[in-house]
Amino acid sequence: MFMNSPTDENVSLSLTFLGKKILRSSSVAPALKQRAWETAAALPSDSDVSMETGRRAGRSRNSTAFLEELPGSVPDLREEVRRCPPCPVRNTHLDRDAAPALCEGKGSWLNRSRTKWTAFRQWVKVGRRANAVTGAREDTQPACARPKDWEEDGSNDVKIFIPYDSAKLCIAQPMLLLSWQITEDMQLMKTSHLEMVQELEENFQMASKQNQVPAALQELQITRLELGKVQEMLSPAEPEEQRPLVESSGTAQVDDTAEDLVEAGAEGGTQTPRGAAGKRPLEGAQARLENLKQNLYKREREITQFLQGDADGSGQEGEPTRQGCSALLNAVIHKAHCVYVEVSEARLLLDSMAEENQLELDRARELLEQLQTSAPQHGNAEEGTPKPERGDTDKEHQADLQTSQVMLQKAEIIHTALDCIRRGTRPGLDRAWETGHSTVEPGAEPDQDQLQLQQVREENKRTTENYNSERIMRKKYYNMVEDMKGKIRVFCRIRPMNRTETAGGSKPVVDCVDEYSVVVETPRGLKEFQFDKVFSTASSQEEVFQDTSRLIQSAIDGFNVCIFSYGQTGSGKTFTMVGDKDLRNPGIMPRAFRKIFDLIQENASKFDFKVSAYMLELYNDRLLDLFVSPAEAFGRKIEIKKDKKGLVFAQGAETMAAGSAEQLLALLEQGCANRHIAATKMNMESSRSHLIIGITIESTNLTNGSVSYGKLSLVDLAGSERAAKTGAKDDQLKEANSINKSLSALGDVIFALSSEQSYVPYRNNKLTQVMQDSLGGNAKTLMFVNVSPSDCNAEETLTSLTYATRVKAITNSAHKNLESKEIAHLKEIILKLRSGQPLEEEV
Numbered sequence: 001m002f003m004n005s006p007t008d009e010n011v012s013l014s015l016t017f018l019g020k021k022i023l024r025s026s027s028v029a030p031a032l033k034q035r036a037w038e039t040a041a042a043l044p045s046d047s048d049v050s051m052e053t054g055r056r057a058g059r060s061r062n063s064t065a066f067l068e069e070l071p072g073s074v075p076d077l078r079e080e081v082r083r084c085p086p087c088p089v090r091n092t093h094l095d096r097d098a099a100p101a102l103c104e105g106k107g108s109w110l111n112r113s114r115t116k117w118t119a120f121r122q123w124v125k126v127g128r129r130a131n132a133v134t135g136a137r138e139d140t141q142p143a144c145a146r147p148k149d150w151e152e153d154g155s156n157d158v159k160i161f162i163p164y165d166s167a168k169l170c171i172a173q174p175m176l177l178l179s180w181q182i183t184e185d186m187q188l189m190k191t192s193h194l195e196m197v198q199e200l201e202e203n204f205q206m207a208s209k210q211n212q213v214p215a216a217l218q219e220l221q222i223t224r225l226e227l228g229k230v231q232e233m234l235s236p237a238e239p240e241e242q243r244p245l246v247e248s249s250g251t252a253q254v255d256d257t258a259e260d261l262v263e264a265g266a267e268g269g270t271q272t273p274r275g276a277a278g279k280r281p282l283e284g285a286q287a288r289l290e291n292l293k294q295n296l297y298k299r300e301r302e303i304t305q306f307l308q309g310d311a312d313g314s315g316q317e318g319e320p321t322r323q324g325c326s327a328l329l330n331a332v333i334h335k336a337h338c339v340y341v342e343v344s345e346a347r348l349l350l351d352s353m354a355e356e357n358q359l360e361l362d363r364a365r366e367l368l369e370q371l372q373t374s375a376p377q378h379g380n381a382e383e384g385t386p387k388p389e390r391g392d393t394d395k396e397h398q399a400d401l402q403t404s405q406v407m408l409q410k411a412e413i414i415h416t417a418l419d420c421i422r423r424g425t426r427p428g429l430d431r432a433w434e435t436g437h438s439t440v441e442p443g444a445e446p447d448q449d450q451l452q453l454q455q456v457r458e459e460n461k462r463t464t465e466n467y468n469s470e471r472i473m474r475k476k477y478y479n480m481v482e483d484m485k486g487k488i489r490v491f492c493r494i495r496p497m498n499r500t501e502t503a504g505g506s507k508p509v510v511d512c513v514d515e516y517s518v519v520v521e522t523p524r525g526l527k528e529f530q531f532d533k534v535f536s537t538a539s540s541q542e543e544v545f546q547d548t549s550r551l552i553q554s555a556i557d558g559f560n561v562c563i564f565s566y567g568q569t570g571s572g573k574t575f576t577m578v579g580d581k582d583l584r585n586p587g588i589m590p591r592a593f594r595k596i597f598d599l600i601q602e603n604a605s606k607f608d609f610k611v612s613a614y615m616l617e618l619y620n621d622r623l624l625d626l627f628v629s630p631a632e633a634f635g636r637k638i639e640i641k642k643d644k645k646g647l648v649f650a651q652g653a654e655t656m657a658a659g660s661a662e663q664l665l666a667l668l669e670q671g672c673a674n675r676h677i678a679a680t681k682m683n684m685e686s687s688r689s690h691l692i693i694g695i696t697i698e699s700t701n702l703t704n705g706s707v708s709y710g711k712l713s714l715v716d717l718a719g720s721e722r723a724a725k726t727g728a729k730d731d732q733l734k735e736a737n738s739i740n741k742s743l744s745a746l747g748d749v750i751f752a753l754s755s756e757q758s759y760v761p762y763r764n765n766k767l768t769q770v771m772q773d774s775l776g777g778n779a780k781t782l783m784f785v786n787v788s789p790s791d792c793n794a795e796e797t798l799t800s801l802t803y804a805t806r807v808k809a810i811t812n813s814a815h816k817n818l819e820s821k822e823i824a825h826l827k828e829i830i831l832k833l834r835s836g837q838p839l840e841e842e843v
């Protein structure tokens with residue numbers, strides 16, 4: 001290729017060729033290829049080079065920078081070409097001179113090409129070597145200056161003729177040249193990297209050497225601080241001058257010198273002059289530690305002396321302060337008491353030590369008593385025996401006395417210490433010190449502070465008791481007022497844990513705080529509920545009934561009374577209302593029957609009573625009469641109606657008269673036998689229906705003839721249940737759905753009543769229809785909310801208690817169902833006329 005016009009582009013192309021890039025064949029005219037390779041070494045001036053560089057930078061700054069940086073890049077080569085004399089490979093004549101054999105056709109094409117290429121490279125090297133010899137810098141005049149005639153030519157265009165076959169090699173050679181150059185460059189880079197790494201290592205070593213001393217000092221400073229803290233802990237009442245030097249030297253002095261540290265470690269805490277700088281810092285720290293150890297031993301000795309009653313050294317220098325010892329001793333005894341309480345082995349050990357000590361104490365006291373009473377009797381010595389010298393005997397006796405006193409003191413101190421540890425009480429050593437006694441009895445008179453503390457404690461106790469009793473009274477009166485207002489009363493009963501729950505690893509989470517409050521442990525903390533009465537797991541059936549009996553009196557007096565139990569399945573509703581299966585623990589119903597007839601008996605001289613009862617169950621949304629056989633019951637249609645006074649009655653159900661409690665009990669047993677009961681996962685005898693017993697008590701006042709109608713409704717609701725928990729399937733699932741539906745309807749009624757809504761949805765379910773006169777009606781109502789104590793039922797328990805809290809808000813309007821004598825007489829006449837009976841003439 002030949003470029004006559006040295007445009008930038010052409011220069012670029014030709015230099016690119018020289019600079020190890022292969023020319024693109026498309027830019028080479030085929031005709032020219034045939035002739036020769038011609039390179040226009042444009043030899044641009046410096047300004048041209050900079051212009052060129054700038055333009056390229058505009059196009060691709062990164063690539064340009066890269067080319068300019070690498071040896072053999074475009075500017076490099078340009079410079080090289082500029083410095084060197086024209087290439088001698090101008091034409092094939094050179095070939096002829098250099099290797100005539102080749103020119104004469106000897107040698108292969110490849111050999112000839114190689115020779116020419118070698119000549120070209122030698123020409124390039126000449127320029128480099130010349131540069132190296134003169135040490136010329138790039139910006140100075142090149143050592144291998146251009147021949148003068150060349151400059152005189154005034155032509156910058158130098159034509160380099162490369163034979164075509166050489167050019168072919170040139171096309172191949174740049175690759176070799178490139179790889180060679182890259183290898184060389186990489187070698188250079190590697191060398192420089194190694195140098196850099198070495199330099200960095202040296203720097204790092206120097207820096208770490210510089211840092212080493214401060215780091216060590218810092219470490220030692222921290223050690224000193226820690227030691228200072230240890231000493232502080234060990235000697236709370238230590239005199240000022242014994243405090244660790246660290247306090248005075250400050251905490252952030254990282255640049256402390258080794259001398260400072262030696263100072264800190266000086267023996268006995270006294271300062272060593274700064275001149276003692278030959279010691280190493282660690283030695284100073286060790287000395288300090290040694291000093292601390294010595295202090296600790298000293299303290300231990302002092303305390304031991306103190307405990308042994310060796311107060312002889314009082315007033316001596318270095319004696320521990322009384323407060324310090326007392327505080328420390330208290331702390332030790334407190335810790336020992338904690339261990340005694342918590343570790344059974346320690347308890348055993350201390351108890352056995354106390355027993356041994358007691359024996360020792362008794363022995364020591366006995367011995368001392370003997371010695372005190374048996375003073376040496378010099379005159380009574382038996383005849384014939386040599387009389388000891390009076391002075392010797394006295395001395396011996398005195399010595400024995402002293403020894404036994406010491407023994408007693410020792411035993412008493414140990415006794416005090418053991419007693420304090422066992423009881424966790426503060427030793428009365430301060431008082432012993434003050435009074436000069438070395439021993440203090442466990443029951444020793446407390447000091448003024450203790451007396452005050454005792455008084456405050458007792459006062460607190462009294463105040464708490466007063467508060468509690470007042471709180472209970474307040475609740476009681478509040479309930480009475482609520483009762484008078486007609487509020488439904490709610491009792492809560494917690495049943496005991498059953499075997500399944502205990503075996504399953506459940507734990508109780510429900511507890512009664514007092515007789516009006518119950519708390520449930522929930523994941524979010526304790527939740528407290530207040531009721532008119534709370535019965536704990538320990539409450540008996542009798543106790544539960546006692547609070548209920550007042551209502552039975554109301555029924556006798558002509559009020560409409562309803563007692564019902566509500567709660568999760570298996571929570572103890574039937575147990576509360578009916579009792580256990582064989583009625584060894586009768587519940588409210590049998591007890592109520594007895595109570596009715598007891599009261600009737602009591603009032604027999606004033607009233608005439610008639611008692612009748614019906615017994616229904618609501619099973620799968622059907623009301624069934626329990627006084628007839630199940631088969632017959634399914635054939636009957638029972639409807640809930642209301643009389644003129646708003647009292648509910650069951651039309652179509654048998655009503656049985658009862659003249660005694662036994663008759664009523666028999667009826668109850670008969671009814672319960674007909675009731676639907678089945679075993680579920682939650683309860684072996686789960687009631688699958690709601691049980692409703694209505695007992696009507698008609699009482700006629702024998703004095704004025706007035707008649708009152710009291711009604712006692714006793715309802716044992718079926719338990720709310722989750723099918724998954726009870727394992728209910730098929731028929732049981734149907735039963736459970738019906739139970740839940742009716743309870744939900746009851747919930748709606750309770751919600752409407754408690755929120756005083758104008759419409760109460762009694763008619764939505766047969767259960768709510770039956771209970772209409774008990775909830776919000778003309779009744780005194782008592783609800784039992786039965787709960788399980790177990791954590792596995794905690795969710796249901798919370799639901800039940802929340803439900804029951806709502807019920808408490810409902811107000812009934814209870815009033816006596818009373819008729820005057822006249823009305824009663826007129827009613828009787830109407831009945832007789834209707835039935836066609838003759839009317840008796842009144843006298």
Ligand SMILES: Nc1ncnc2c1ncn2[C@@H]1O[C@H](COP(=O)(O)OP(=O)(O)OP(=O)(O)O)[C@@H](O)[C@H]1O
Nearest residue numbers: 495496569570571572573574575683686687718719
């Ligand atoms: N206070 C209690 N003391 C001793 N045992 C009790 C107590 N309460 C309940 N139980 C026992 O727990 C079991 C379940 O009680 P109960 O049948 O009364 O539950 P329930 O609430 O009526 O259940 P369901 O709604 O399924 O009929 C019974 O064996 C019962 O004897």
